Amino acid sequence: EAGVAQSPRYKIIEKRQSVAFWCNPISGHATLYWYQQILGQGPKLLIQFQNNGVVDDSQLPKDRFSAERLKGVDSTLKIQPAKLEDSAVYLCASSSTLNTGELFFGEGSRLTVL
Amino acid sequence: QKEVEQDPGPLSVPEGAIVSLNCTYSNSAFQYFMWYRQYSRKGPELLMYTYSSGNKEDGRFTAQVDKSSKYISLFIRDSQPSDSATYLCAMLASGGSYIPTFGRGTSLIVHP
Numbered sequence: 001e002a003g004v005a006q007s008p009r010y011k012i013i014e015k016r017q018s019v020a021f022w023c024n025p026i027s028g029h030a031t032l033y034w035y036q037q038i039l040g041q042g043p044k045l046l047i048q049f050q051n052n053g054v055v056d057d058s059q060l061p062k063d064r065f066s067a068e069r070l071k072g073v074d075s076t077l078k079i080q081p082a083k084l085e086d087s088a089v090y091l092c093a094s095s096s097t098l099n100t101g102e103l104f105f106g107e108g109s110r111l112t113v114l
Numbered sequence: 115q116k117e118v119e120q121d122p123g124p125l126s127v128p129e130g131a132i133v134s135l136n137c138t139y140s141n142s143a144f145q146y147f148m149w150y151r152q153y154s155r156k157g158p159e160l161l162m163y164t165y166s167s168g169n170k171e172d173g174r175f176t177a178q179v180d181k182s183s184k185y186i187s188l189f190i191r192d193s194q195p196s197d198s199a200t201y202l203c204a205m206l207a208s209g210g211s212y213i214p215t216f217g218r219g220t221s222l223i224v225h226p
Contacts, residue, residue, distance in 0.1 A: 004157070031212075033213075035216075040122065040218065041218050041219075042118075042120070042202055042204075042216035042217050042218040042219050043158070043202070043216045044216075045213050048212070048213060055212060056212075056213055091157055091158075093157075098212045099206070099208075099209075099212040100146075100206070100212075101146045101147075101148040101160075101163060101204055101205075101206045101214045102148075102160055102163060103158075103160065103214065104160075105157030105158050105159065106157050107155075107156055107157050108155075108156075108157050110155075
């Protein structure tokens with residue numbers, strides 16, 4: 001069974017530029033999460049989708065971050081414009097149902113903002 | 115006070131030692147408790163999953179939950195250098211938010 005795929009693995013941009021990350025979850029997983037993990041910290045949820053609907057985006061900085069999951073499968077997370085403090089690993093995870101702690105994570109996309 | 119507290123370490127032990135990793139929490143609604151392992155430059159992977167209080171064993175790993183003290187532990191017996199990683203605890207409430215809340219992780223180093 002293929003795992004959660006993410007790309008790109010690494011990205012370096014200047015502040016005020018834009019960046020997009022892509023995630024393809026495990027086949028059949030209805031729930032998809034984007035987490036931000038800053039060095040030395042635990043993952044912090046940005047947004048959670050159930051199929052193509054948003055369940056929770058209360059911690060997404062909506063002035064600069066956006067995410068979509070148009071067909072209920074893969075998802076894109078965009079940052080525009082980027083700030084220095086956005087330097088982090090962006091982790092995508094999927095699960096078969098809501099209300100489960102069994103998340104399957106991708107390897108993450110590491111963003112450096114200069 | 116953060117919902118989930120976890121000492122970042124690092125915790126350095128010799129090969130073969132018994133390792134104890136811990137988290138405390140403040141939200142009494144948490145019912146599901148998880149331990150994830152994260153190797154350097156990789157995503158977290160689920161290691162142990164327990165519901166409510168009690169113990170759960172899987173090979174060299176034992177997860178323990180004490181809801182009365184709001185305290186969870188992960189024990190690793192006969193630790194190996196391949197166990198060197200960051201261990202993240204995570205918790206989930208029953209009903210309400212469907213979002214696991216993670217601790218900051220404890221870095222474990224097992225040296226030969």
